[in-house]
Amino acid sequence: MGRRRNGSDASLSQDRRRGGGRAGALPHEAAAVARAVVTSRHLRLEGVYGHPMTSYGFEDESYLLGQLRGFKQAITAIEAAGIAIPIRMVSSSAIVLGYPEADWNAVDPGRLVVGMSFPAVEERKAVWRPALVGLKSRLVLVKSLAEIGAVYPAPFLPLRPQMRIGLIPIGWSDGYPHRMPEGATALIRGQRVRLLGPSHSELLRVDLSDISDAAIGDEVVLLGQSGEDAIGLTELADQWGVTTRDLFPIIGKTLPHRYFG
Template sequence: MPPAVSERPTRIRVDLDHLTFNLRSIRSHVGVPVMAIVKANAYGHGLVPVAQHLQKQGVEQLGVAFVEEGIALRQAGITAPVLVLGGIFGRQVAQFIAHDLEITVSSLDKLRQVEAAAEALGRKAVIHLKIDTGMERIGVHSYSARAFIEAAVASRWCVLKGIYSHLACADDPRSAMTLQQLERFFEACAHIERVGAPMPLRHLANSGGVLHFPDTRLDMVRPGILMYGVLPDAAAQRTIDVRPVMSLVSQVVYFKVVKAGNPVSYGATWAPSRDTRVVTVPIGYGDGYPRALSSRGEVLIRAHRYPIVGRVCMDQFMVDIGQDSAWNEDEVVLIGSQDGNTITAENLAQAAGIIPYEVLVGLNERIPREYSGG
């Protein structure tokens, strides 16, 4: 990394000890193996460093969205089982098999594509069947899965390791749909029992399922955002003790007094009613910090909360500190704690009108990441 980037005061701090704590907490709570989801750059925490740490902790499985993420893990020396959760194209299948990546098979046609590629390579493919129980995204509908499942069981070139579905509403503990999806999933799995084949790993519970629906935990769970210590939704209940893994910090880069009535930032959308002190912070929507936090977000400086004023710019934003004092290079906490005061990813999401997932995965590679613990 070039020195000009590594010296940037804005940075993401990743606490690997908190990641370890969360994995242990989830394992203890569910009592079954864990597939840790590390897609989307490990929810903004850094794909390879996070996966390397989880592998050291003995995580049973990793999950990614795309074959490219899986290949990046293999090239970094990750040997743990990796399931690619997303849909596949026939031309990609050889890459899955060559890099020992487990494949989501979501239709009879996809199964045939995988079989053909495996036969051509002379090497069996490890697959998980995707059943659609209500998301209407990818996967065979549970009510028409019989032929699909029977073909997978009978396949000569595919090793059937898992069968799974995805919960649409489990973030809400009052969701009636979740139990409907569980019923549909069991109906699909019953086809495996009918043909007398061994039952593969059944996995259904995402973060919401882990938190709220014990019956969905089955043979393995797939925590995503919960692994990083963040709740998936404002309706979610903290039934497991997890700790935030990410902090986002910067520093004051400029201080000035703004006269009453003088507007701040693009569009002149905010102006102080009296003379005030304003500091500039060098991070903006170009880094993935939400522009929706314009005149709505808050930061911590010297353990006090202060409002963002005016529009968030591409590379910086301004903060009104009133009549208080701040100095250039003072630490600014955007996510995290400072002397007992805390701003969470959930707080940012609520202020911006988005979900916590968007806060985490939106923070891009322009921000250096630092790792501690582990």
């Protein structure tokens, strides 16, 4: 809490925690903290915000409901102290669809904005369009392994007759799994191709043996549509051995992004 560097007054939303052990005021402290804000010369109370601990690898409805009750207790205590609360918000992305009673007068849609859905009550069920719709690269190298001469065969790369491979500039530094998933595929010119391990930090191998005319510059689709075929989020998550929710933070912080309206 404090003044901005330019000396102007600052608005403040009180963060009220319900037992997760993170930052913020506990329920029994809420009224005192709010009082300290409204009596400050330099602060103004804009609202009270809570972020319940849920969807973090455990599901315990009784704990969630207890957190919502704690938030209500804090709001009641602040208002009983004669302090007005312009904004009251505790409904986060994991709560807004399943607990309408937690709406108060503001919600935090969070991960819903990018299409990551959560369990919903009947009246709030909807189809959410994922913001992540494509993961694509292009062939930067194409070469034949039909004749390797005296080169000692790589134990990780079983050779096929008239084998051709390609390279794409994406790897585990871009979010691809360190260990090549069994059965991992991509799409080139509408055809399925195998991805060949091991994964590298910035490169993946593609088996081009079944696409004789594949060339440098061809689009390689790891997620999305190519011709009549497509790899969706669920299939990609299954290949990688993660949930669809996990894909959003995993993929491509290092990669260029394209946004469509």
